[in-house]
Each structure stands twice: as structure tokens, then as C-alpha cells.
Amino acid sequence: MFTSFxxxxxxxxxxxVIGQLLMDVGKLTPAHTLAILVVTGAILDGFGLxxxxxxxxGAGATIPITSFGNSLTHGALAEAEKHGWxxxxxxxxxxxxxxxxxxxxxxxxxxLIFRSKGNID
Amino acid sequence: MNQKDYEQLQTKLxxxxxxxxxxxxxxxxxxIICTVGQAISFFYIMNFDFTERTAGNPTVATMIFISLLLxxxxxxxxxxxFAGAGSAVPVTGFGNAVISAAIEHKTExxxxxxxxxxxxxxxxxxxxxxxxxxxxALVKLILVTIGVTHW
Amino acid sequence: MKRNVFxxxxxxxxxxxxxxxxxxxxxxxxxxxxxxxxxSQSAIEKLLKEEKSIKKGTAVFVDDVVLVGVQIKPFxxxxxxxxxxxxxxxxEKEFPGKDVLVSTDFKISWEAQKLMKKELTExxxxxxxxxxxxxxxxxx
Numbered sequence: 013m014f015t016s017f018x019x020x021x022x023x024x025x026x027x028x029v030i031g032q033l034l035m036d037v038g039k040l041t042p043a044h045t046l047a048i049l050v051v052t053g054a055i056l057d058g059f060g061l062x063x064x065x066x067x068x069x070g071a072g073a074t075i076p077i078t079s080f081g082n083s084l085t086h087g088a089l090a091e092a093e094k095h096g097w098x099x100x101x102x103x104x105x106x107x108x109x110x111x112x113x114x115x116x117x118x119x120x121x122x123x124l125i126f127r128s129k130g131n132i133d
Numbered sequence: 134m135n136q137k138d139y140e141q142l143q144t145k146l147x148x149x150x151x152x153x154x155x156x157x158x159x160x161x162x163x164x165i166i167c168t169v170g171q172a173i174s175f176f177y178i179m180n181f182d183f184t185e186r187t188a189g190n191p192t193v194a195t196m197i198f199i200s201l202l203l204x205x206x207x208x209x210x211x212x213x214x215f216a217g218a219g220s221a222v223p224v225t226g227f228g229n230a231v232i233s234a235a236i237e238h239k240t241e242x243x244x245x246x247x248x249x250x251x252x253x254x255x256x257x258x259x260x261x262x263x264x265x266x267x268x269x270a271l272v273k274l275i276l277v278t279i280g281v282t283h284w
Numbered sequence: 285m286k287r288n289v290f291x292x293x294x295x296x297x298x299x300x301x302x303x304x305x306x307x308x309x310x311x312x313x314x315x316x317x318x319x320x321x322x323x324s325q326s327a328i329e330k331l332l333k334e335e336k337s338i339k340k341g342t343a344v345f346v347d348d349v350v351l352v353g354v355q356i357k358p359f360x361x362x363x364x365x366x367x368x369x370x371x372x373x374x375x376e377k378e379f380p381g382k383d384v385l386v387s388t389d390f391k392i393s394w395e396a397q398k399l400m401k402k403e404l405t406e407x408x409x410x411x412x413x414x415x416x417x418x419x420x421x422x423x424x
Contacts, residue, residue, distance in 0.1 A: 013175075016171060017172070020164075020167045020168050020170070020171040021164035021165070021167060021168045023167070024163050024164050024166065024167025024168070024170075024223070025159075025160035025161065025164030025167070025219075026160070027163065027222060028159045028160060028163025028164070028219045028222045028223070029156050029159055029160045029163070029218075031159065031163075031218035031221065031222040032155055032156050032159035032160075032217050032218035032219070033152075033156065034218075035218055036152045036155055036156070036217075037152065042218075042221045043254065043257050043258075045218065045221070045222075046221065046222070046226075046227075046257070046258050047257050047258060047260075047261040049222060050258055050261050050262040050265065051261050051262075051265040053262075054262065054265035054266045054269050055265065055269060057269070058269035058270075058272065058273055070171050070174065070185075071168070071171035071173075071174050071192065072164075072167045072171070074170070074174075074192070074193070075167045075170040075192075075223045075224055076163070076222050076224070077222055077223070077224060077226065077227055077258060079189075079224070080224070080258065081261075081262050081265060081266060084262050084263060084265075084266035085265070085266040085270060088266050088267065088269075088270035089269075089273060089284075092270050092273070092274045093284045096274075097274065100267060100270040100271055100274060101267075103270075104263060104266055104267070110189070110190035110191075110193050110194050111194075111197065111224055111227070112259065114193065114194040114197040114198070114228070115197050115227060115228045115231040115232070115255065116231065116251065118197055118198060118200075118201040118231075118232055119201075119228075119231040119232045119234070119236075119247075119251050120235060120251075121201065122201050122205050122232040123235040123238075123239040123243070123247045124239075125205065126204075126205035126206075126236050127236075128236055128238075128239055128240055129207055129237075
């Protein structure tokens with residue numbers, strides 16, 4: 013079981029390294045980098061490559077933002093297989109909703125509880 | 134001084150980003166966050182009715198809850214300054230983007246401030262995620278319908 | 285008490301296959317907990333031993349339901365779906381007519397090992413196995 017922790021560490025770290033290289037060498041903003049990673053996740057799932065990565069690395073592949081693109085695509089593909097064209101639209105958020113819902117809900121709760129820091133960023 | 138000369142001067146004088154160090158920090162922090170996620174995932178698998186496949190949902194929700202705490206207490210910003218992509222790429226970074234935007238704009242009211250700005254940073258992720266998933270699924274559907282590939 | 289008449293418990297046949305790899309794990313012999321049907325046990329054991337990429341296999345069977353939870357070695361996990369399909373076919377061939385489910389999910393294997401340690405009645409066992417079967421089919 014402990015190998016799974018090490019593999020999660022390495023794979024998760026590597027995906028973050030790719031993001032860091034995109035930001036440092038590619039001179040991209042974080043928003044651009046994340047967008048590219050999400051699209052990459054979607055394309056990899058189109059080729060059926062991301063699910064084996066999840067099998068192999070566990071949280072190392074489900075925690076980075078690339079898994080967002082993967083699960084959106086996965087849901088769309090699964091529904092398209094069952095229901096055809098309309099499935100592409102209906103299936104997308106079936107599997108992903110946990111991340112986005114949690115972010116929105118906790119964002120709201122955060123706005124209720126925490127004080128704004130008033131940063132000069 | 135014309136544009137080109139100014140640009141050259143600018144690149145000469147601005148400090149170089151230590152790429153190697155940044156990459157190492159991103160690797161470590163990103164790896165640690167994913168390892169924590171793996172531990173949380175195992176916790177859910179062993180103590181509740183989740184399989185490996187379905188444990189991703191509560192794991193992600195828990196990670197975003199953790200990022201709520203870190204963002205609310207101003208700690209995630211410091212982590213971001215240290216680790217760069219190591220804190221932005223994991224789903225906690227997405228959570229931080231949404232939550233920090235919500236907290237920052239609460240003074241403008243819930244509807245216009247929070248509601249109107251909550252997706253300021255995260256919107257591009259959702260936009261590109263959905264659009265790329267759409268096109269990938271569409272292309273695959275077309276290929277399957279033609280008969281080039283199968284599901 | 286005739287075993288054939290009662291057939292109370294065909295609990296779990298935990299087949300611990302810890303194949304030595306880089307000397308980190310010792311080879312353990314199979315531990316039996318079953319009361320009945322010794323033929324199936326050896327068949328299952330043979331099938332699982334054939335598959336080189338399995339780290340640990342746990343099989344639970346009651347009446348005509350066979351639930352097999354396997355844990356795959358980390359680096360073979362890339363081919364997890366293929367291995368699972370392969371094993372499913374093999375087990376279905378071995379036990380035609382029975383409700384066979386092979387799962388590579390850690391949860392199923394973990395729960396099957398827990399079941400093995402408890403002493404359950406046939407009814408409870410059937411319910412637990414049904415629950416595990418449903419769990420294995422969940423998508424979200």
C-alpha cells in the first residue's frame with residue numbers, strides 16, 4: 013500500500029512540474045497554464061490514456077486540475093455511448109460535480125465566515 | 134530609446150527566475166498535496182462505503198474544504214508564493230481561486246460582489262474544460278459513427 | 285451434521301499470494317476458512333496463482349455467487365481493466381452458471397478480507413456479498 017503513496021507523490025509532483033515549466037519557460041500566466049492542463053486532461057481521456065494513469069497513480073492523477081478535464085470528457089463520452097449525440101451535453105457534469113459544487117459552496121461559506129484581507133496584490 | 138532597445142534593457146536588468154529551484158519546489162509541494170489526497174482517499178475507502186472509483190468525490194470535497202481553511206486564514210497565499218504551480222495545479226488551487234475571490238468581494242454584497250466575481254479566476258478553467266470535453270467527445274462520437282474506432 | 289445438508293458457511297478462501305519481489309515479501313501459504321466445496325478452492329487458487337500481476341487475491345463464495353477481490357501489483361496497474369476482464373472471463377469459464385464477479389478495486393478486496401475474519405451466517409454473508417456486488421458496479 014505504501015508504494016501507492018510514493019507513486020501518487022511522484023506523478024502529482026510531475027504534473028505540477030509541467031505546470032511550473034509552462035509558467036516559467038513558457039511565460040504563461042497561471043490561468044493560461046491551468047487552462048492548458050485541463051484541455052490536456054480532456055484530450056488524454058479522449059485517447060483513453062488518463063484512466064490508466066488514475067489506476068496507476070490514484071490521487072496523483074485525480075487531485076491535479078487535469079482530472080477535471082478528464083472527468084468532464086469521461087462523463088460526456090459515457091453518455092454519448094449510451095444516448096448518442098445528446099449524451100455529449102448531458103453527461104458532462106455527471107461525474108465532476110463534486111469538485112465544482114464543493115468549490116462554490118465553500119466559497120459562499122468562506123465569504124460568510126472570513127474577513128476580506130484587503131490585499132495589494 | 135526605441136522599443137527594441139528598451140526591451141533588451143529590460144531583459145538584461147530584470148532578475149532571472151530560478152527555474153530549477155521553482156521546479157523543485159513545485160514538485161515537492163504538488164507531490165505532498167497529492168499524497169495527502171491519497172491518504173484521505175484511503176481513509177474514505179476503509180471507513181465508509183466508497184470504492185476506489187467513487188472515493189474521488191469525497192476526497193476532492195475534503196481537499197477543497199482544507200483549501201477553504203487555508204485560504205480563509207491567509208495561508209494559501211503564502212504557499213502559492215513559495216510553490217507556484219505546486220499550489221495552483223492541484224484542485225486545492227482551484228478551490229483557493231474560487232474561495233479567495235468570494236471572500237475578497239464580499240464587501241460588495243452577496244449578489245453582486247460574491248455572485249458576480251466568484252468565477253473570476255476559475256472561470257477559464259471551467260470554460261476550457263467544458264469546451265474541450267465537448268469537442269473531444271464530439272470527435273470521438275463522429276469517429277465511432279463512421280466506424281474508424283469503437284468505444 | 286452433514287456438510288452437504290447444511291452448507292452453512294462457505295466463507296472465504298483467502299489466498300495470500302505474496303510473491304517475492306525484490307525480497308520484500310514472503311511467500312505465504314493459503315489459509316482456509318471454508319466448510320465444504322474444497323474443489324472450488326483449489327481451482328480458484330490455481331487461477332489466481334497463474335496471474336503473475338496479482339499481489340493478493342481474496343475469494344468469497346456462497347451457493348452460486350463467487351466474489352473475487354484481487355489486489356494488483358503497483359506497476360501492473362496500468363493494465364488494470366485488461367487484467368480484470370481477463371480474470372472475469374477465466375472465472376466465468378471455471379464456474380459456469382454461477383454469478384461471478386472479479387474486482388480489482390481495493391475496497392472489494394479489503395471488505396472480502398474483513399468478511400473472512402468474521403463468522404457470519406449464510407444469510408448475512410449473502411447480504412454482504414450482494415452489497416459488495418452493487419458497490420463494485422457504482423459509477424459515481
